[in-house]
Amino acid sequence: MAIALSILYRGPLASCNYDCHYCPFAKRRDSPQQLALDRQQLERFVYWVQQRDAVTNVLFTPWGEALIRSWYRDAMTTLSRLPHVERVAIQTNLSCSLDWLAACDLDTLGLWCTYHPDEVDRQRFVGRCEQLSERGVRYSVGVVGLKEHFDEIEMPRKELPSNVYLWINASKRDADYYTAGDVDRLASIDPLFELNNRRHQSLGHACHAGESVISVDGDGRAKRCHFIEAPIGNIYDPEFESALHAQPCTAKTCGCHIGYVHLQPLDLYSVFGSGVLDRIPDRPVTRDDAKRRLRTFGQKADHTIQVSTTGL
Ligand code: SF4
Ligand code: SF4
Numbered sequence: 302m303a304i305a306l307s308i309l310y311r312g313p314l315a316s317c318n319y320d321c322h323y324c325p326f327a328k329r330r331d332s333p334q335q336l337a338l339d340r341q342q343l344e345r346f347v348y349w350v351q352q353r354d355a356v357t358n359v360l361f362t363p364w365g366e367a368l369i370r371s372w373y374r375d376a377m378t379t380l381s382r383l384p385h386v387e388r389v390a391i392q393t394n395l396s397c398s399l400d401w402l403a404a405c406d407l408d409t410l411g412l413w414c415t416y417h418p419d420e421v422d423r424q425r426f427v428g429r430c431e432q433l434s435e436r437g438v439r440y441s442v443g444v445v446g447l448k449e450h451f452d453e454i455e456m457p458r459k460e461l462p463s464n465v466y467l468w469i470n471a472s473k474r475d476a477d478y479y480t481a482g483d484v485d486r487l488a489s490i491d492p493l494f495e496l497n498n499r500r501h502q503s504l505g506h507a508c509h510a511g512e513s514v515i516s517v518d519g520d521g522r523a524k525r526c527h528f529i530e531a532p533i534g535n536i537y538d539p540e541f542e543s544a545l546h547a548q549p550c551t552a553k554t555c556g557c558h559i560g561y562v563h564l565q566p567l568d569l570y571s572v573f574g575s576g577v578l579d580r581i582p583d584r585p586v587t588r589d590d591a592k593r594r595l596r597t598f599g600q601k602a603d604h605t606i607q608v609s610t611t612g613l
Contacts, residue, residue: 303355304542305513307388307578309362309527309559310346312519314339317365319394319420323445326365340372342519347376349521349536351383360413360578361391362527362559368397381406390579395429396421402436411579412440418453427460434462441580443468446487446494448478458490466581467491471498473556488588495591496567500556501598507565508550514563515545528552528560566598 316331317324331339350357359380367373368391378401380389390411402410412433416426433440442461444454446469458467469491472478479487479498488494510516511525511533521537523544524530529552534544555561562569562577572590574583 303353304545305356306353306545307358307360307509307514308350309360309514309516310343311362311364311516311527312339312342312346314367314370315364317394318369318396319366319417321417321420323447329365331365336370339519340370343372343376345537346517346519346521347379350380350386353385356385356387357383358386358388358578359390360388360559363392366394366396367391368393368395374401377401377410378404381409388575388578394420395426399429399432399436402433402438407437407439410439411576411581412438413579414440414442416442416444416453416457418444418450423453423456423460427457430457430461430465434465439576439579439581441466441468441576443470443491443580445470445472446479447472448483451483451486454487455490466586468558468580469494469497470558473498473500488591492586492588493572493582493591495588495595496561496569497556497558499595500554501561501564501567502553503550503555503561503564504553505549507547508555509563509565509570510550510560512545512547526560526563528555528557567594568597569594 313335314331315326316329317326320327350359361367361373373391377389377391380386386409388411389409390413392413392415394417395414414430430442442457442465444450446454454469461467467490469487471494484495484498516524516527517536521535523533523536523541525533534541555564558580561567562573570577572582572586576583
């Protein structure tokens with residue numbers, strides 16, 4: 302019997318139709334050869350998931366925008382309908398058509414939608430979110446917390462349905478980027494903001510990554526997470542699962558939601574539950590959920606490394 306796994310998949314696709322000034326993939330184009338390789342590798346991955354005989358959950362974390370490519374929409378549709386896939390999610394700027402969602406199992410599919418105020422009119426973005434709600438699609442919405450966007454960050458909270466979680470990714474390029482007032486303002490929108498506004502000192506602490514969560518590249522190369530480069534094997538090797546085991550984190554810090562959500566001392570599975578991959582809390586969250594975890598884990602902020610771009 303195979304092991305239940307959550308997989309963060311990132312193929313070679315590295316292009317985007319948006320032009321966010323802080324992103325290295327802005328308006329980048331992939332060659333036809335790169336796109337063909339990305340498609341071929343994704344289709345191989347989907348086939349591999351189809352053949353598994355254990356729960357397999359997937360979050361696509363492309364470098365650029367993937368849902369404008371038909372093969373990602375097809376992959377989401379196919380995976381959502383597999384009985385052993387409980388969640389398939391993708392990070393997206395939500396610029397794609399939405400009609401393909403009609404063919405998906407909406408109990409399984411989730412969208413991690415990032416709002417880019419410089420790239421899309423807010424009314425248009427909120428309108429697309431309303432269409433998701435009307436279709437019964439699970440989704441979270443988020444923004445990067447740049448100071449120049451503070452007003453634009455507050456407005457979607459007023460306009461989106463109250464049950465839609467709106468997350469804010471902290472800008473960590475500059476130490477002390479936020480004043481205490483800024484933090485209060487952003488935490489009034491995303492009660493978990495303070496958990497994102499630091500790099501958690503993860504070294505030596507238990508993490509699900511490497512045991513029940515892995516990161517996979519287009520060629521099948523697996524790492525325990527996106528942030529620790531050492532490979533642990535290749536999923537297309539029949540003996541691959543023997544490499545999976547409980548292991549403490551070997552990185553000094555962990556600062557992205559897609560990493561620290563698996564860091565066991567933070568106990569965020571009890572907050573997100575079945576929404577760990579699509580960043581949708583299973584229950585209403587309060588600022589105290591963040592503060593209590595930071596107190597318990599004995600954190601001090603460490604802003605030394607992170608550059609957050611695409612909604613991590
Ligand atoms: S941040 Fe996201 S939407 Fe913006 S250019 Fe980068 S990949 Fe595209
Ligand atoms: S805490 Fe973060 S960096 Fe460490 S293993 Fe887990 S996901 Fe990777």
